Amino acid sequence: MAAQRSIRHQGTLILRNEDLDPQRSRAEFARAMIDDLRWLRIVWSEGPDCGGAYGPYVQSERRTHYLEAWRRLREGGFLYPCVCSRKDLAQATSAPNDTDDEPLYPGTCRQRLPGHEYAEPAGVNWRFRVPHGEAIEFVDLNLGLQRYVAGREFGDFLVWRRDDIAAYQLAVVVDDAAMRITEVVRGADLLKSTARQLLLMRALEYTPPQYFHCELVRDSAGMRLAKRHDALSIRRLRERGVTPGQVLEMAGWP
Numbered sequence: 001m002a003a004q005r006s007i008r009h010q011g012t013l014i015l016r017n018e019d020l021d022p023q024r025s026r027a028e029f030a031r032a033m034i035d036d037l038r039w040l041r042i043v044w045s046e047g048p049d050c051g052g053a054y055g056p057y058v059q060s061e062r063r064t065h066y067l068e069a070w071r072r073l074r075e076g077g078f079l080y081p082c083v084c085s086r087k088d089l090a091q092a093t094s095a096p097n098d099t100d101d102e103p104l105y106p107g108t109c110r111q112r113l114p115g116h117e118y119a120e121p122a123g124v125n126w127r128f129r130v131p132h133g134e135a136i137e138f139v140d141l142n143l144g145l146q147r148y149v150a151g152r153e154f155g156d157f158l159v160w161r162r163d164d165i166a167a168y169q170l171a172v173v174v175d176d177a178a179m180r181i182t183e184v185v186r187g188a189d190l191l192k193s194t195a196r197q198l199l200l201m202r203a204l205e206y207t208p209p210q211y212f213h214c215e216l217v218r219d220s221a222g223m224r225l226a227k228r229h230d231a232l233s234i235r236r237l238r239e240r241g242v243t244p245g246q247v248l249e250m251a252g253w254p
Contacts, residue, residue: 003042005185005212014179015047017058018172020165025060036234040244046179054179059171066166069174069204070121070159073128078203079159081115081124084108102193105155122164127156128200136195141212143188148195157196173197177206188213217250 006013015037019025034049046052056062073079082105089103105127115126132151140146148154159170166174176184184194191213201208237247 003044005183009183011183012046013042013044014052014181015044015049015057016175016179017048018168019058019060020168020171022165030058032235036238039238040234040247059166059175062171062175063166065174065178066160066171067121069170070126070166073159073200073203074115074118074126076203078128079115079126080109080112080129080156081118082109082112082127082156082158083124102154102157104153105157107156110156120164121160123162125158125162126160128159128169128196128203130154130156130196130199136198138194138198138208138211140191140194141183141210143191143213146191146194148192150195150199154192154196159200169193169196169200173200173204173206176209177201177204181209183210183212185212185214187216189216 003013005011015034017030017033019030030048034047037044044050046054046057048055048057051057070079088108089105109127110129115124118124130150134150135147136150137145137147157169158167160166175181194211194213198208200206234247
């Protein structure tokens, strides 16, 4: 869908390897991703394999950008250190569901000081203090007006993990601004994340891009495709002799 919209609006398509999670990110996975996208005949102008004006296009190589943003947010009083363990959170919150990627944080550490004594973020989780009760609204180019209430539909969210890795919400916001992204195309499961990211952009004084959230590809039972559906992965479909055109048709590309 991103490639389709880029062509339709004469834009520049950018490929970014979001490889911050060391448990899930390996060099061979990145190579396979690029190979599969090339097989689908999707062509990008900037990316980890071809470079560009705003590189590097691999998130694990962009730590200094994220660290600068973390310092700005901490100094502005937008963050606080969280010492809750996974066990603590499991006992206090419900697990994320099919429509969200992060459980509602109960606010256990919310009253902690902003953490100015920390020279580096490592050792604790860092959460963004959301404005409770504020409605975050944006107009999605595909799904129309969206509205989420901070503190009720999403809580104080992670921006930096205790293992010293920038969290998804912070990394994509920093990269979108640095790479001058004007339109983000992604799945509808990240609509609520957009509300979180708009708060980060406001705090960092970034200009938000536009958003186009597309419907998810689902199986015959209506469940979104995920890693448990390996039989329907692009690589497996290729091995079965499915053509690029057939895969794009399955994904809703006209």
